[in-house]
Amino acid sequence: MKRRQTLIFKNRPYISGAYAIGGLREGEGPLGKWLDSSLKDDSYGEATWEKSESRMLKTAIKSAVRRGGKREDEIGAMLSGDLLNQLMSSSFMARDLHIPFLGMYGACSTMTEALILGAVLVDGKYSDNVVTGASSHYCTAERQFRMPLEHGNQRPPSAQMTATAAGAMLISSEAEPAKSQTDEAGRLVDLKRVRVESGTIGKVIDPGVKDANQMGSAMAPAAVDTILNHLEDTGRGMDYYDAVMTGDLGFIGREIVEAFLEDAGVERSVIERVYDDCGAMIYAPDREKNSGGSGCGCSASVFCGYLYKNMKTGKIRRALIISTGALLSTISPMQGESIPGIAHAVSLEAE
């Protein structure tokens, strides 16, 4: 019997609150209007970039809890992570909140990793409220993985920009109170509730890519493997979903996923209708400058901002979100190692 990688949530916990925050570039980007807030200055008033990132994550986590109508002392656990060595953004954020803390590391796959385990804690009745989050910051990631910004080095067109962004979701056993909202045409619309239906834990897949400026290629096979395992485990076709969104493959990785899915028998028209990638959506296409966004905060902010809001208004009913991670370390490329990829999927439903 084939091992299932997908966990089904019988009680389908609610995403009762969410918050997305972005930096200056993200606020000005195509999805900027879906952010709950964006920075006018990416330092966020802090003395170090690491503290700026940590503060963004704290804002997202605290705001998601508040939007879900909960107090910090009602939260049973906080699951979060980031790209920094030893999860500095998350650890220092957690220091300021008195919430039991579980640190996650899945590189840019962290948001869905935290969502799966958070949903397990609520669905299994271990906790009534769990908050999950992830962050990244261009200025912390550049100096940690590549070069200090002051160096002003050039980047090849295949390189992605680490998003300055964070997102957080509150997962609850009970639905939040009913709310309505005026839509663009001035009509009053009842907001849907978003529930976590299932999650698929990914395996590490290393296609042998050694170039840290080719992250999309390194992560795409893991994303495809997780999507196909999810569909096989649940007996669904890709057209079951209104939206299938990978985390941060960027323009190059998105093309690879599309080609692989087509090879696996998914119709081109379905791929074109439902599939997209947060890394390819977050910035205006400018392939001279970069190949799209990356970083834990990329998919976290797109899922908590654009996707969540479109599910609340009912424009997207069923979504499969797949954050994708490149599990290289600060020293593994220097030791000649290739880049292992991973991707975890979460199925969300609006009703």
Added chain:
Amino acid sequence: MKRRQTLIFKNRPYISGAYAIGGLREGEGPLGKWLDSSLKDDSYGEATWEKSESRMLKTAIKSAVRRGGKREDEIGAMLSGDLLNQLMSSSFMARDLHIPFLGMYGACSTMTEALILGAVLVDGKYSDNVVTGASSHYCTAERQFRMPLEHGNQRPPSAQMTATAAGAMLISSEAEPAKSQTDEAGRLVDLKRVRVESGTIGKVIDPGVKDANQMGSAMAPAAVDTILNHLEDTGRGMDYYDAVMTGDLGFIGREIVEAFLEDAGVERSVIERVYDDCGAMIYAPDREKNSGGSGCGCSASVFCGYLYKNMKTGKIRRALIISTGALLSTISPMQGESIPGIAHAVSLEAE
């Protein structure tokens, strides 16, 4: 109502297999005989220390799965972590195994963090078999957090030695087959089964220590907070347990925990009878050289070796294990930050 930090496992999953591996120094130490294997050469035949650590962790994980009588393709999830930037040991270990992977970061608290979430996955019937593990290596940690070994720098007596060690436990919904074993007196003894009864998720507590050579002091308050919350949540006294073991506080941290517990009303005689610290047990006391062991592999190898084997033979019936983590990063001390501490507790029963 006070928020509970403790999760009760109704189905009490089984630790159906465990494996502890140590380096040369650990093999020669007071607990060496409880290790399942120890290295003759800490490089483990690999070209970099990071690969040596990763290989130790892979040995522990694969052996725990085999000892539990399972194949890799029967394992629903693997939860592991280490101290290295971006969990290099775990990520590269996971690349070689085809098991869905969830990376954990809790510094040296990782073993119990992984055990709690692994037990939740099995107890909640999301998976029948989950493997958990953690590792550390003196040579990777020294160069990452302090100085390259070649530098030959001096260490103050309060500094702890990062253990070269790894441990792994297989958590299963069903008990392993009954086994017996000849004890030291030559008698045939039926081996007990070890079950996970509950877990307590810790909060981040930062006592303001800024000296990275004073890890025990930085982590001790978090350990005490988690122990006291566990006892309050479960309505137990510390004498409920035959053994209460913290992760890697070393000699100084152990003294602080003892004093804090006594302040909290625990009788000195109970503390002396049941409490100890893996970091203070793993090496022969030599306070001129160091203040005991540390690192994720310290508590992982002591729990998977010494403790697990003594539970299997029934010498220890009830144990509370508390891995403790210092959430500093490679750059946070250079930015003048103090060291946040965290600790997660797991209650084990032999029956």
